Amino acid sequence: MSPSKYSVFSSVSFSLFIFLLFSTEAAPIYSSHYCTGSIRYQPNSTFQTNLNLILSYLSSNATEGKHFYTTRVGSDATNKVKGLFLCRGDTLTTTCYDCITAASKEIKRQCPVEKEAIIWYDLCMLRYSNQSLNNIVPGVELSDPKSIALAELEKFNELLSGLLNALAIKAANSINGKKFATGEVNFTRTMKLYGLVECTPELSLFNCNMCLRSAIASVPNCCDGKQGARVLLPGCNIRYELYPFYNSTNVPVHTPRPLGRNRVEVILTFAIPIVAAMVLFTFGICASMRKQSRNMIQLWEKSQNSSEI
Ligand SMILES: *[C@@H]1O[C@H](CO)[C@@H](O)[C@H](O)[C@H]1NC(C)=O
Ligand SMILES: *[C@@H]1O[C@H](CO)[C@@H](O)[C@H](O)[C@H]1NC(C)=O
């Protein structure tokens, strides 16, 4: 390489480096999506108009520090559409807006005719449906390629489940508008394990807890021994890594629900084995049992409500 070529090359790569280092407007990182295949709409239909409208409402509402928003458009059965977005609890407002704007464009590209779809980005999630939003039941697991050394696996798994379970209780019991929790534990002398769990804030304590238990329960199947992983469900998501991946200076202050006030809730939160068993029914692992378990949840919720009175 001649000296002049070299200097051009290095100055280009240097400015690229500077650009990457200081560009705050990093492009949102797409993770995954799911379109419910069976329910479709006609091109140029009222449904499409309503869908475009709701997507624009969602991105225009991803401002002023809002991390979660849900709305609906249309009232007649064939054209109504509901939608919501969730930005990760530690994102800045501009990052959230950029993420939802990208997600609302990409979801139309990925799911051009479907009446129900969900898309996940690194820092946000957006979904819409012509029915109840809670009927969307896909889940996605993403794991890091690197594995934990076999000699340390047992210790790692113990720390991981301890961390995620503690964070799930914290997030589910949060009453400050964000059901979000992060935390870290020492893994080795030099390495820490970082975890994050979050629910969409409209979920009840019970449903948030169920969703997180389901996500945690799938880790041994999808991601055993991996240095990091994410489980993405419509109602909640979890992530862990051996490096800090969240902005710990922008984590919302945790406001715990006063424990002991509601006996049923306390029992639910700590009755982990029962809940974990029910979770397997609820989140689509066994479709035929879903309806049955939904009735069970309604029963539980009824008992929850009646105990509040
Ligand atoms: C939908 O509308 C666009 C623009 O108005 C038009 O180009 C397209 O052919 C229409 N598609 C259908 C299927 O009617
Ligand atoms: C937010 O969404 C509502 C509908 O739910 C819409 O009327 C409004 O224009 C949107 N944008 C802002 C900035 O509030």
Ligand SMILES: *[C@@H]1O[C@H](CO)[C@@H](O)[C@H](O)[C@H]1NC(C)=O
């Ligand atoms: C959603 O749309 C599908 C297909 O058009 C329809 O069969 C279904 O009944 C709709 N759901 C609701 C709750 O309106």
Ligand SMILES: *[C@@H]1O[C@H](CO)[C@@H](O)[C@H](O)[C@H]1NC(C)=O
């Ligand atoms: C974690 O490790 C750091 C230093 O590596 C130490 O200062 C800290 O006390 C440890 N925390 C726990 C809970 O052991």
Ligand SMILES: *[C@@H]1O[C@H](CO)[C@@H](O)[C@H](O)[C@H]1NC(C)=O
């Ligand atoms: C982390 O949050 C703080 C505000 O609490 C903000 O100033 C900082 O830019 C954020 N860092 C990143 C990488 O987003």
